[in-house]
Every structure is written in structure tokens, then in C-alpha cells.
Amino acid sequence: MGTFKSFRKAYGALKDSTKVGLAKDLDIAIVKATNHVECPPKERHVRKIFSATSVVRPRADVAYCIHALAKRLSKTKSWIVAIKILIVIHRTLREGDPTFREELLNYSYRGHILQISNFKDDSSPLAWDCSAWVRTYALFIEERLECFRVLKYDIEAERLTKSSPGASKAHSKTRLLSCNELLEQLPALQQLLYRLIGCQPEGAAYSNYLVQYALALILKESFKIYCAINDGIINLVDMFFDMSRHDAVKALNMYKRAGQQAENLAEFYEYCKGLDLARNFQFPTLRQPPPSFLATMEEYIKEAPQTGSVQNRLGLNEINPKALELEESNALALAIVQPGNTNSTNHGLSGIGGTGWELALVTTPTNNTAHVVDSKLAGGFDKLLLDSLYEDEAARRQIQMTNAGYGYEGMAMQNPFQQLQQQHDPFAMSNNIAPPTNVQMALLAQQQQQYQHEQMMLQQQQQTMLVPYNQHQSQSQSPYSHNNQQQPHYLPQQPQFMGSAAANPFGDPFYNLLPSTSTSQQGNHSLL
Numbered sequence: 143m144g145t146f147k148s149f150r151k152a153y154g155a156l157k158d159s160t161k162v163g164l165a166k167d168l169d170i171a172i173v174k175a176t177n178h179v180e181c182p183p184k185e186r187h188v189r190k191i192f193s194a195t196s197v198v199r200p201r202a203d204v205a206y207c208i209h210a211l212a213k214r215l216s217k218t219k220s221w222i223v224a225i226k227i228l229i230v231i232h233r234t235l236r237e238g239d240p241t242f243r244e245e246l247l248n249y250s251y252r253g254h255i256l257q258i259s260n261f262k263d264d265s266s267p268l269a270w271d272c273s274a275w276v277r278t279y280a281l282f283i284e285e286r287l288e289c290f291r292v293l294k295y296d297i298e299a300e301r302l303t304k305s306s307p308g309a310s311k312a313h314s315k316t317r318l319l320s321c322n323e324l325l326e327q328l329p330a331l332q333q334l335l336y337r338l339i340g341c342q343p344e345g346a347a348y349s350n351y352l353v354q355y356a357l358a359l360i361l362k363e364s365f366k367i368y369c370a371i372n373d374g375i376i377n378l379v380d381m382f383f384d385m386s387r388h389d390a391v392k393a394l395n396m397y398k399r400a401g402q403q404a405e406n407l408a409e410f411y412e413y414c415k416g417l418d419l420a421r422n423f424q425f426p427t428l429r430q431p432p433p434s435f436l437a438t439m440e441e442y443i444k445e446a447p448q449t450g451s452v453q454n455r456l457g458l459n460e461i462n463p464k465a466l467e468l469e470e471s472n473a474l475a476l477a478i479v480q481p482g483n484t485n486s487t488n489h490g491l492s493g494i495g496g497t498g499w500e501l502a503l504v505t506t507p508t509n510n511t512a513h514v515v516d517s518k519l520a521g522g523f524d525k526l527l528l529d530s531l532y533e534d535e536a537a538r539r540q541i542q543m544t545n546a547g548y549g550y551e552g553m554a555m556q557n558p559f560q561q562l563q564q565q566h567d568p569f570a571m572s573n574n575i576a577p578p579t580n581v582q583m584a585l586l587a588q589q590q591q592q593y594q595h596e597q598m599m600l601q602q603q604q605q606t607m608l609v610p611y612n613q614h615q616s617q618s619q620s621p622y623s624h625n626n627q628q629q630p631h632y633l634p635q636q637p638q639f640m641g642s643a644a645a646n647p648f649g650d651p652f653y654n655l656l657p658s659t660s661t662s663q664q665g666n667h668s669l670l
Contacts, residue, residue, distance in 0.1 A: 168194045168203070172210050176226040182355045183226050188233060195234060195242040204245045212255035221263040221272045222352065228256075228279050229356050235286065236298055236359070243296070247287060256284040271345035275353055278341050282360060285337040292330040297370055298363050314366075316374035321381050325389060328374045328396050335367050335403055339410050351418075358419045365426060368407060375400045375431065382439060387446035394439050401431045539576065546582045 171194070175187035195204045215227045234242050249255060258280050263269040290296055295315070302312035319327065341360050347353045378393050385393060411425045576582075 168207060169210060172207070172214065172230075175230055176211075176214060176223050178220055178222055180222050180352055182352060183230055188230060191230060191234060192238045195245075196239045197241050201241065201245065204241055205249065208242070208246055208249050208255075212249070215255065215258065219263060221261075221269050221276050224258070224261060224263075224276050225272065225279065225352055225356060228276065228283060229359070231256075232283055232356070232359055235283070235296075236363075240296075243287075243290065247291065250284075250287060256280045256287075268346045268350065271343075271347040272350060272353060274345075275341070275343050275347045278337075279356060279360075282334075282337040282341055285334050286363075289330045289334045293327050297331070297334075297366055300366065300370075302369070314370040314373040316370050317377050319374070319377060321385065321389065324374055324378055324381075325392055325396075328371065328378065331367060331371050331374065332396065332399055332403060335364070335371060335407065338364050338367065339403070339406050342410055342413060354417050354419045357414065357417065358423075361414060361420060361423060364407065364410075368404075368426070368428070371400055371403070379435070383442055385446065387443060387448055390439070390443050390446050394436075394443060397431060397439065398436070401433075404428045404430055542576050546577055546585060 167190070171187045171190035175183040175191060191207060193199075195207050211227055211231060215224060218224055218227075231246075235246070258277060261273060261277055261280075263273045300315060302314060316324065316327065316331070338360055341357065343350075343353050343357065375397060378396065382390060382393050405428075408428045411428075414420045414423075415425065577585075
């Protein structure tokens with residue numbers, strides 16, 4: 143067994159020396175600070191890492207350092223290397239520059255480098271127990287970053303301030319938080335304290351020096367975490383009886399959890415007092431919240447209002463300043479004009495050029511003051527003028543649609559036999575709208591061409607009908623001569639007039655004259 147342990151140590155030392163020979167200065171410091179030697183990281187190597195992640199160095203160097211530590215943590219199978227990497231990260235978060243914490247948060251968004259739940263070192267019983275504590279230590283550091291993400295400040299770097307100049311005791315920031323901020327931040331602090339209490343070593347890890355070194359760093363942070371939670375609970379109790387039922391239930395759960403955590407933390411302190419590195423610590427005296435106050439809080443929850451701060455969280459009672467400004471300076475609001483004030487002018491419309499009926503509706507004054515209530519509308523509008531303008535607009539649109547060829551009186555007269563067809567016509571409503579100017583001009587030109595064509599056809603038919611009529615008049619001038627010869631010339635021409643009249647769709651203007659002429663000729667013939 144001893145030979146196996148010595149072989150592992152020799153193999154680890156060989157790997158460290160090989161990596162040092164191939165690495166740069168920062169890589170050398172990381173490898174030497176997290177080597178396989180079972181002792182805390184040397185201070186000079188940790189200081190080099192602090193210098194490499196300071197604010198004066200480029201952010202690329204800081205990100206490279208985090209990447210190197212994460213890569214070494216993910217590949218190692220030794221609990222010694224893993225716990226030393228976590229110690230370096232923890233010390234850099236506590237003592238290093240804030241840029242390291244910011245870059246570590248950005249790196250954790252892409253992947254959780256501290257979640258090593260599957261890490262184990264089963265080379266020995268000591269390594270097995272220490273591997274379990276390493277996983278718990280990684281969860282604490284992970285929760286520390288999450289708490290910073292919620293609180294927006296580092297709880298360890300916080301300076302306690304006095305609530306008033308005459309106060310004798312300093313308080314944490316949670317003593318001055320509002321109700322909504324306290325309900326958001328206090329659960330994060332309680333979760334961080336839960337992870338801290340969970341870092342209690344068990345088995346062979348309790349007496350290990352390297353584990354005690356890391357546990358001492360955790361104990362230093364427990365004091366301020368408890369102080370922040372205690373001040374937050376005091377602030378929560380002061381605002382409890384003004385909360386709604388929903389917030390009061392959450393506050394009551396936080397109050398109960400704070401009492402339970404205070405008891406667990408007291409036991410954790412008693413457990414750690416036996417450690418060699420904790421002999422110089424001054425552990426605070428923890429006091430339990432009064433249990434009698436729980437009954438009073440529970441009675442208030444039964445009678446607490448359902449709403450209250452719920453509307454404040456939803457923003458229902460908030461007033462948007464931009465909306466209020468628009469409402470106060472609304473340019474479309476109507477100004478109320480007194481009936482006797484006839485000299486008032488609308489300065490908002492004075493710069494508008496044109497004489498449209500909309501402008502006349504606002505600017506045209508009226509002298510009808512006999513019936514102010516009946517003829518005047520809001521904002522000084524004249525009802526009679528409004529009616530006349532709408533009637534003129536309707537008449538103008540009717541004339542425009544009539545000229546455009548949409549039938550007599552626009553579309554007012556509709557064909558009752560086409561109503562059924564218009565119900566299924568998707569474009570029936572567009573007939574009430576005047577077509578564009580180019581369409582109207584095209585329809586007018588088409589109507590003119592059709593009218594000229596009809597006139598030409600009518601003239602040709604009239605000329606065709608006038609020629610046989612003139613011949614008939616010349617033959618019927620002497621009714622007493624050549625009667626036997628005129629009859630054969632007239633009778634064949636009569637069907638020609640009737641055929642022409644029947645074929646002419648516009649009618650024959652001389653058709654009604656032919657029967658009288660024929661009758662007169664026959665009458666003269668009978669007289670003879």
C-alpha cells in the first residue's frame with residue numbers, strides 16, 4: 143500500500159514538472175499552486191495569479207486564467223489538486239480584483255465549471271471522504287456566485303454602515319431594503335447559508351489539514367452572511383403587517399427558515415470549535431427569533447388583504463410620465479369656446495394652407511346665437527354649417543359619379559333584379575366609390591367614340607332612305623298622266639321602305655309618311 147502511495151506521488155510530481163517545462167509564467171503559477179503536494183497553495187504562486195487577474199491586465203488574460211483553472215479541474219482525478227484549485231478560486235474571489243469575479247460570471251453562463259458532482263477519488267478511504275467534501279465546497283462557491291448575481295454586490299466585501307449618525311451599531315444593507323427587494327434578496331442569502339452549513343466535514347476529512355484550511359475560509363464568510371440575514375429579518379418584521387397575504391406568506395416562511403438556520407448554524411459553530419485553525423475565531427452568539435411572534439404572524443395572514451402590494455408588483459398603480467405628458471399636452475383636444483367669443487381664432491390651423499371644408503368647419507364663424515344649445519357643438523362647431531357641408535359633399539360626389547358613367551344619380555337608384563347578384567359580388571361595395579381620374583377620362587373617351595359611331599350609322603341610314611323617297615316624289619307630281627306606268631314603279635319600292643325600317647334599330651323618320659302618300663295616290667287613281 144505504501145508503495146502505491148509513493149508511486150502516485152512520484153507520478154503526480156512528474157506530471158507537474160512536465161507541465162511547468164511546457165507552460166508560460168501564468169501556467170507555471172497555476173500548476174505550482176495546484177500541485178499534488180498535500181499542503182495549502184504557496185502564497186507567492188497565489189499572488190502571481192492575483193497579479194495576472196488584476197484590473198491593469200487585459201480581460202483576455204483574466205479569461206485565460208479562468209479557462210486554465212477550469213480545464214485543470216475537469217481533468218484531474220486527485221482530490222488534492224481539486225481542492226487546491228477551489229481554494230485558489232475562492233481566495234481570488236475574496237481577495238482578488240472584481241474583474242476576476244465578472245469574468246467568472248461570464249464564463250459560468252457558458253458552462254458551470256464548478257459543478258463537479260461526479261468527481262471522486264477512490265484511491266484511499268481518506269481520498270473518498272475528502273472527495274465528498276470537495277463536491278460540497280464546489281457547491282458553496284457556485285452558490286456564492288449566484289448570490290452575487292442576485293444581490294449585485296459581494297456580501298464579503300460589504301462594509302457595515304450605521305442607520306443613523308447617532309446609532310451605536312452598524313447594520314447590513316438588508317436593513318434598509320424595500321419590501322420587494324427584501325423578498326428577492328433574502329431567499330438568496332438563506333440559500334447561501336444553507337450551502338455553508340452543508341460544508342461540515344465528515345469522516346477522515348474532519349482531521350485533514352487541507353480541508354481545515356478551506357473550511358476556515360468558509361467560516362470567515364459565515365459571520366457576514368448571518369449578519370445580513372438577521373438584519374433582513376428585522377426589516378421584514380417591521381414591514382410584515384403592511385403586506386398583502388401573498389407577501390405575508392412568503393415572509394412567514396422566511397422567518398421560520400431563519401429560525402431553523404440559526405439553530406443549525408449554532409450547531410455548526412460548536413462542531414468547528416474543535417478544529418485547530420478555528421481556535422483563534424470568535425464565534426458570535428446566535429439568538430433564536432421569539433416563537434411567540436409566529437402566532438401573531440399567522441393570525442395576521444388570516445385577515446391580511448388579498449391585494450395590496452400585488453398591484454404594485456404588476457405596476458397597476460404606476461403612472462407613466464410620458465403618457466401623462468401626452469395627456470396634458472394633447473394636440474387633438476377640443477378647446478371649449480364661449481358663445482360670445484367670436485374673435486377667437488385657431489392658431490394651430492393658421493399655418494395650414496388651403497380652403498378645404500375641414501378647415502372651414504373649424505374657422506368659419508357663425509352669427510346664429512338664438513339657439514346656442516341646439517346649433518353649437520363641442521369646441522365651437524356649428525351644427526347647421528356641418529350639415530350643409532356634408533350635403534354639398536354628397537351632391538358633389540353624386541355629380542362626379544354620374545359623369546363617370548355610374549348611372550343616373552350615382553348609385554342611389556339600384557336595379558332590384560341585381561340585388562341577389564350583388565349579394566354574391568365581392569366588389570359590390572366598390573361601386574359606391576368614384577373611380578380614379580384616368581379611369582374616368584378613359585370611360586369618357588370611349589363614350590364619345592361610341593356616340594360618334596352611332597351618329598355616322600344614323601346618317602348613312604337616313605341617306606339610304608331619302609333616295610327612293612325623292613324618286614317617288616318626282617313620279618307622283620302629275621297624277622293624271624302615265625298612271626298605268628307609275629304603279630309598277632311604286633309597288634316594288636314599298637317593301638323596300640318597310641324592310642329598311644324594320645332593319646333600322648333607331649326607326650325610320652319617314653316611315654309614317656309613306657302610307658298617307660300611298661293612300662292619296664290610290665285615292666286619286668280611284669277618282670279617275
